[in-house]
């Protein structure tokens with residue numbers, strides 16, 4: 001019973017619908033005009049904050065231009081009104097177009113450069129508002145502003161008081177549902193991956209630049225719509241309505257509500273409108289007050305009020321709800337799911353890569369056949385990770401060819417290589433925050449089927465089909481490694497070894513044609529090694545092509561079908577494990593003791609702590 005109530009309230013926007021019905025009926029309950037305006041202002045700021053949520057909270061981009069887009073939407077509505085076009089839907093349509101253009105114009109250069117350049121470019125847009133208004137003072141009214149914008153129409157009917165209130169609340173709610181559908185889809189998940197690691201995003205098949213632009217431009221749209229509502233609500237606009245103080249206040253509200261939470265936006269907006277910082281005594285110090293507030297909230301409450309709510313819900317779940325039955329059903333589902341891992345041939349010829357004169361790879365030749373596990377061993381700095389980076393498109397070799405069956409990979413971006421079927425893991429596990437194990441593994445599926453943003457917004461059948469397949473494959477991959485019982489756990493709080501294993505599972509869930517594993521056994525205990533071994537063997541036995549870079553030589557000798565040994569960027573020996581283990585050059589350069597079986601020697605080899613320029617190890 002309690003479980004059903006929990007599902008009803010959290011897995012559907014049940015609470016949101018209830019709040020919406022209550023709020024939209026408030027005028028009927030006698031809410032006076034002053035309070036109607038306050039509630040509308042909350043709706044307006046909710047729209048702006050939700051846009052900030054998307055670009056800042058989910059995608060991790062510090063985009064300050066929301067207020068400029070908000071102003072643009074407001075002026076669009078006011079100018080149209082003065083030209084005799086009073087229909088609110090027309091104004092919203094025009095504001096959306098202008099917001100998209102403003103988002104593209106400020107986002108494309110800002111996002112192409114660096115993290116901070118977007119903040120600077122978007123900040124510049126806010127400073128531009130007074131100048132633009134003054135340049136076009138004929139239509140904008142200059143610094144005096146545009147008064148008398150009262151009573152928009154909807155299909156020819158004038159919207160006064162409560163009707164305008166209800167339209168504002170209804171359209172804000174519709175946007176929030178669209179926003180929610182976006183962020184709980186693959187799009188929202190990959191944005192969370194992006195804010196954790198652009199490199200991981202690329203190697204899962206997402207284009208970092210495209211995702212950043214999408215998040216920024218989509219985030220601009222509600223700000224434009226908010227501008228329209230604001231104009232009709234205030235009846236007057238001037239450049240003074242869109243200040244730096246407002247920018248900081250909205251940022252503070254977003255962070256307080258919870259920047260990566262859908263419902264954090266209305267909560268933050270409500271506090272902004274009704275909270276103590278609105279008191280007249282704060283007005284003189286508002287910029288400083290919001291600034292201090294931002295710092296304090298940023299440090300003390302990094303996930304905002306939504307973060308606290310999430311923690312409480314998780315605790316209640318753990319304490320009172322049927323976690324074990326959830327786990328059982330997960331395992332049951334996993335056992336019925338199937339995974340197909342059709343391996344492809346990987347052929348590397350003459351691959352060379354130098355870093356400022358240092359040859360990390362010098363003409364490496366290596367072939368890996370489907371249905372095999374191939375290990376690459378060698379001392380620290382031999383070039384193993386550089387080779388994996390070259391295959392996965394994280395860096396581009398200076399010379400040579402890398403073919404996946406007949407497809408040339410050299411020159412392709414990492415996201416394209418991933419979509420062609422190269423899955424990989426990293427020496428330092430890259431696991432985004434605030435995701436369950438199952439969600440993390442599902443991100444490995446991105447290369448199949450893309451983002452389906454429209455299907456996700458409209459909840460089309462294809463959206464559910466893709467999500468179901470993602471879930472089935474993720475559960476199958478988890479059960480491949482015997483980790484299905486962890487599906488509902490918070491991924492980041494797992495021990496390092498399990499996170500390492502989780503990376504492998506994520507890559508396997510993508511059903512890759514080639515699976516590249518960079519030191520997956522480091523830090524694993526005996527049980528972890530057994531699970532890793534099981535996962536790799538099952539992948540191989542179902543036809544997969546597995547490439548393993550590893551310092552744990554006993555593990556390599558036990559698991560691999562063939563071994564390549566590298567030294568200073570070249571392959572010095574290759575063949576079956578038993579042959580390579582007895583190769584004199586391999587013993588001299590890596591295994592350590594001439595002529596001796598290496599298993600007991602190499603356990604002393606420590607993984608290095610080098611980090612290369614890509615930050616990818």
Ligand SMILES: Nc1ncnc2c1ncn2[C@@H]1O[C@H](COP(=O)(O)OP(=O)(O)OP(=O)(O)O)[C@@H](O)[C@H]1O
Nearest residue numbers: 355360379380381382383384385386608612613614
């Ligand atoms: N981005 C980079 N910039 C400069 N030098 C680099 C970069 N990446 C790797 N190197 C250098 O290239 C050489 C090969 O490094 P790589 O990380 O590929 O070795 P590895 O065999 O994977 O070592 P380990 O076992 O320690 O991970 C090293 O000398 C390393 O310092």
